[in-house]
Amino acid sequence: MRSDVQQQIISIIAREAVLEPEDVQPSMTLDELGLDSLGLVEMIFAIEEAFDISVPFNANEPAQSEFDISSVGAIIGAVERLICGQRPEIVA
Structure with a gap:
């Protein structure tokens, strides 16, 4: 069972990849989802806005x-760690 945070992240990724959330699996890479660099940046912005966090990401490197x-699961883990550090009340 996915947490609310995980479901929201997957929904954001699915929206940017123009897929249904149920088609997005934790093991999938961004390439497998068909996300290009613009989609990646849009995804990062959407995650930052949804959780009111700051993602330390350099799209150029x-x-x-x-x-x-590296994968949807890695993104979920990274966002959860950022939330714990920046917005602990969300995961409490």
């Missing part, structure tokens, strides 16, 4: 970012 975008 994603490999050097602290924010792991």
